[in-house]
Amino acid sequence: MSETIRIKFTRTGPVSYIGHLDLLRYFQKIIAKSGIDIKYSQGFNPHQLVSFAYPLGVSMETLGDYMDMEVESFESTDSIVESLNSVMNEGITVVSASVVPEGEPTAMASVFMADYDVFTDGIFDENEISDYLARKEIFILKESKKGQTESDIRPGIKELKSFDGGLFMRLSSGSSLNVKPASVIETLNSFTGKNVSIDLIRRLEIYKGDENGIKPLGEY
Amino acid sequence: MSNIDLSKRQLALSHKLLMSIDKPARYTGGEPNSVYKTKSDIRLRFCMCFPDIYEIGMSHLGISILYGMMNTYEDVWCERVFSPWTDLDKVLRDNDIPLFALESQDPVRDFDFLGITLQYEMCYTNILQILDLSGIPLRSLEREYDRPLGEYPVVIGGGPCIYNAEPIADFFDIFYIGEGETRYRELFDLYLECKEKGLTRGEFLHKAALIPGMYVPSLYEVSYNDDNTVRAYRPVYDDVPESVRKEVVTELDDVFYQTKPVVPFIRATQDRIVLEVMRGCIRGCRFCQAGQIYKPIRYRSVDKLIEYAEELIKNTGYEEMSLASLSTSDYPDLKELLERLIDLCNRKKINISLPSLRIDAFSLDVMSKVQDVRKTSLTFAPEAGSQRMRNVINKGLTYENIADGASKAFMGGWNKVKFYFMLGLPFETEEDIKAIPQLGNDIAALYYETVPKEKRMGRVQITMSTSFFIPKPFTAFQWAPMNNMQQFIDKAELTKHTMLEQLNKKSLSYHWHEAGTSIVEGVLARGDRRISEAIVYAYKNGCLFDAWSEEYKHHIWMEAFEKYGPGLDYYIFRERDKDEVFPWDVIDCGVSKSYLYREWENARAGKVTANCRDKCAGCGAFVFDCGICPGVGK
Numbered sequence: 001m002s003e004t005i006r007i008k009f010t011r012t013g014p015v016s017y018i019g020h021l022d023l024l025r026y027f028q029k030i031i032a033k034s035g036i037d038i039k040y041s042q043g044f045n046p047h048q049l050v051s052f053a054y055p056l057g058v059s060m061e062t063l064g065d066y067m068d069m070e071v072e073s074f075e076s077t078d079s080i081v082e083s084l085n086s087v088m089n090e091g092i093t094v095v096s097a098s099v100v101p102e103g104e105p106t107a108m109a110s111v112f113m114a115d116y117d118v119f120t121d122g123i124f125d126e127n128e129i130s131d132y133l134a135r136k137e138i139f140i141l142k143e144s145k146k147g148q149t150e151s152d153i154r155p156g157i158k159e160l161k162s163f164d165g166g167l168f169m170r171l172s173s174g175s176s177l178n179v180k181p182a183s184v185i186e187t188l189n190s191f192t193g194k195n196v197s198i199d200l201i202r203r204l205e206i207y208k209g210d211e212n213g214i215k216p217l218g219e220y
Numbered sequence: 221m222s223n224i225d226l227s228k229r230q231l232a233l234s235h236k237l238l239m240s241i242d243k244p245a246r247y248t249g250g251e252p253n254s255v256y257k258t259k260s261d262i263r264l265r266f267c268m269c270f271p272d273i274y275e276i277g278m279s280h281l282g283i284s285i286l287y288g289m290m291n292t293y294e295d296v297w298c299e300r301v302f303s304p305w306t307d308l309d310k311v312l313r314d315n316d317i318p319l320f321a322l323e324s325q326d327p328v329r330d331f332d333f334l335g336i337t338l339q340y341e342m343c344y345t346n347i348l349q350i351l352d353l354s355g356i357p358l359r360s361l362e363r364e365y366d367r368p369l370g371e372y373p374v375v376i377g378g379g380p381c382i383y384n385a386e387p388i389a390d391f392f393d394i395f396y397i398g399e400g401e402t403r404y405r406e407l408f409d410l411y412l413e414c415k416e417k418g419l420t421r422g423e424f425l426h427k428a429a430l431i432p433g434m435y436v437p438s439l440y441e442v443s444y445n446d447d448n449t450v451r452a453y454r455p456v457y458d459d460v461p462e463s464v465r466k467e468v469v470t471e472l473d474d475v476f477y478q479t480k481p482v483v484p485f486i487r488a489t490q491d492r493i494v495l496e497v498m499r500g501c502i503r504g505c506r507f508c509q510a511g512q513i514y515k516p517i518r519y520r521s522v523d524k525l526i527e528y529a530e531e532l533i534k535n536t537g538y539e540e541m542s543l544a545s546l547s548t549s550d551y552p553d554l555k556e557l558l559e560r561l562i563d564l565c566n567r568k569k570i571n572i573s574l575p576s577l578r579i580d581a582f583s584l585d586v587m588s589k590v591q592d593v594r595k596t597s598l599t600f601a602p603e604a605g606s607q608r609m610r611n612v613i614n615k616g617l618t619y620e621n622i623a624d625g626a627s628k629a630f631m632g633g634w635n636k637v638k639f640y641f642m643l644g645l646p647f648e649t650e651e652d653i654k655a656i657p658q659l660g661n662d663i664a665a666l667y668y669e670t671v672p673k674e675k676r677m678g679r680v681q682i683t684m685s686t687s688f689f690i691p692k693p694f695t696a697f698q699w700a701p702m703n704n705m706q707q708f709i710d711k712a713e714l715t716k717h718t719m720l721e722q723l724n725k726k727s728l729s730y731h732w733h734e735a736g737t738s739i740v741e742g743v744l745a746r747g748d749r750r751i752s753e754a755i756v757y758a759y760k761n762g763c764l765f766d767a768w769s770e771e772y773k774h775h776i777w778m779e780a781f782e783k784y785g786p787g788l789d790y791y792i793f794r795e796r797d798k799d800e801v802f803p804w805d806v807i808d809c810g811v812s813k814s815y816l817y818r819e820w821e822n823a824r825a826g827k828v829t830a831n832c833r834d835k836c837a838g839c840g841a842f843v844f845d846c847g848i849c850p851g852v853g854k
């Protein structure tokens with residue numbers, strides 16, 4: 001009987017410049033090196049059964065991203081963390097692992113909200129932020145196959161606070177409403193007439209849940 | 221070494237600049253197994269360059285081996301640099317940022333050595349880009365020979381193109397002739413000693429020229445005859461050798477092999493473990509330069525290879541493994557090697573890919589075990605369509621060999637076949653060209669004869685590709701004239717036209733390579749020092765990444781060759797005389813000119829020469845006294 005293990009990892013520094021698919025390939029190699037008894041798909045070119053919760057964009061750092069992996073057997077979640085970290089590279093660290101209970105949706109399907117620190121080269125003051133949050137609707141243009149469509153991101157902005165050097169954001173994520181930190185900065189710029197640009201986005205945590213309450217992806 | 225915190229590493233480019241270019245991870249380093257050292261522990265810094273983009277350079281086994289070997293030296297830190305793509309090229313120029321190495325992100329200009337591997341002629345303008353962006357003067361003689369060593373990095377070249385590096389000789393301080401494992405430590409020790417004593421760059425280069433395998437082009441004066449041919453190469457000092465013999469590793473099992481290669485984050489062209497099973501080739505194909513310059517053939521033992529394979533699997537996490545050699549089927553213990561490798565790879569869930577295997581019952585059996593028959597296609601490289609032409613080029617492959625391999629494969633379930641041919645070979649006739657699609661047709665017919673209707677998975681697909689033949693130094697065809705553009709295009713048209721007349725034309729398809737780059741490659745391959753200015757002209761007028769068809773600018777190259785040097789007729793369109801002195805005669809690759817000329821005569825007569833294993837042809841590589849040579853006897 002195989003089990004699903006959900007690992008939580010961080011990524012900081014120069015290694016952030018690799019894209020989502022390359023990070024997946026990197027993790028596949030790390031898993032192979034670690035000796036973890038990973039489960040493979042069937043067929044002529046078997047591949048590891050692993051998947052990320054939420055793609056990490058090029059240059060985005062994270063303190064709390066998640067990956068699900070199917071294993072044939074394992075000793076303990078601690079030993080999984082240890083064996084992965086023993087072969088891990090600069091800037092990427094596994095902080096914890098948990099056994100995903102039966103019936104729990106995949107990490108990818110669970111994503112509901114995420115926290116970010118967005119470091120910028122300029123600031124928005126308290127008034128600008130409260131004016132922004134007071135708006136009922138905030139539209140952005142989305143490029144799609146059918147052309148440009150408008151989308152209201154205001155319901156997805158759950159929290160917005162400034163700190164020294166940037167903004168903290170809690171944003172809706174996942175399939176129903178997905179708000180990107182860059183969209184918030186972009187609309188803030190257009191309402192305030194400023195031209196603040198992003199130096200670094202750092203994801204802090206990914207949550208599952210619903211309108212009644214949220215929990216980090218690694219808690220059940 | 222391991223206590224350096226790489227996540228705090230400073231990058232040479234700001235976040236904004238990195239985000240303005242394609243694939244920033246090409247330039248940020250820090251990949252698994254990349255080597256970091258503390259600068260204060262280091263006495264010599266070497267920057268290894270493959271003058272093409274990261275994905276191509278990182279696929280190259282040679283620099284991976286040398287990177288690993290040099291980093292085993294405690295006092296040396298070897299880092300990497302690749303050609304910045306055109307987007308970063310612009311960013312560096314606009315922002316006055318010097319080209320930097322991936323590991324330390326320090327300017328290349330600050331290194332002791334810049335080593336550039338020369339794998340194909342069409343990278344020559346990229347070399348100038350590397351030097352230019354690094355702030356290193358393009359020509360060796362502009363690098364302050366009279367000043368103490370250390371002002372600029374020593375620019376050293378290696379790889380197959382150094383067997384005639386004369387067109388780029390002015391840009392290099394040293395060419396390392398032959399296999400890199402043998403002499404680098406000696407060269408580094410000399411450099412450190414000269415630097416310590418405060419000797420000049422000129423004095424160091426003179427001393428370096430006395431180390432076997434080191435060709436210092438600035439120490440040779442070249443004179444030319446009135447008909448433009450080379451009169452002589454003369455060393456400027458008495459103690460500098462008149463010709464430089466290549467360096468050869470005599471026992472492959474005894475030298476360093478890279479079992480902890482850098483594993484790229486982004487997908488490289490060769491995204492897999494590469495196991496080098498042997499060097500050299502026993503087959504004397506008359507068009508093939510690799511077959512001559514890597515002689516004699518030498519093997520790694522099965523035990524060593526299995527040991528390396530195990531370490532590589534453990535150290536890289538790759539899911540695929542491939543064997544490297546010029547002709548894997550000629551490996552003497554192939555059956556044992558493959559059995560043990562397949563067993564190892566099955567246990568570790570690794571896929572094996574097997575290029576350059578001759579198609580026969582054994583290889584088909586192996587391939588059906590490791591690959592999905594439905595997806596893979598068989599590859600044959602007969603190089604010529606007619607048997608007469610295959611004898612001219614000494615390709616030891618008959619129609620019976622091909623038909624036998626193909627029919628066995630068809631019965632085993634394969635229905636895709638790829639053929640590689642060359643057009644413009646010496647002594648080629650119209651009949652030889654027509655034989656190319658006719659061969660394709662015959663193999664298609666064979667499919668329909670061999671495989672009963674109910675077992676066919678659709679139509680058989682036969683793909684034929686032709687490239688245009690380019691004569692290369694140190695081959696039997698180094699005397700041969702090359703075809704011009706119009707001849708190439710006419711020949712490709714004839715091939716296509718003949719294909720459309722075939723009975724099984726619906727099963728056949730045909731591609732050919734662009735002719736323009738072949739002309740330029742031809743000139744660079746057999747050129748001399750007089751065209752170095754043409755390369756500078758091409759570079760200054762926007763030629764870069766010439767091996768990339770979308771970047772290639774044919775008219776600028778043609779202008780360049782018109783302005784500088786004796787021209788295309790001289791370099792490629794004439795047949796050379798038996799006794800002509802070649803620019804590459806200054807290099808001694810072991811294989812003698814008299815042997816090559818015998819082979820040129822044999823080609824003219826359509827006479828086949830036996831391979832090294834069957835009978836020694838007296839090529840001269842016997843002087844290295846290793847590999848297959850001692851056993852066969854002269």
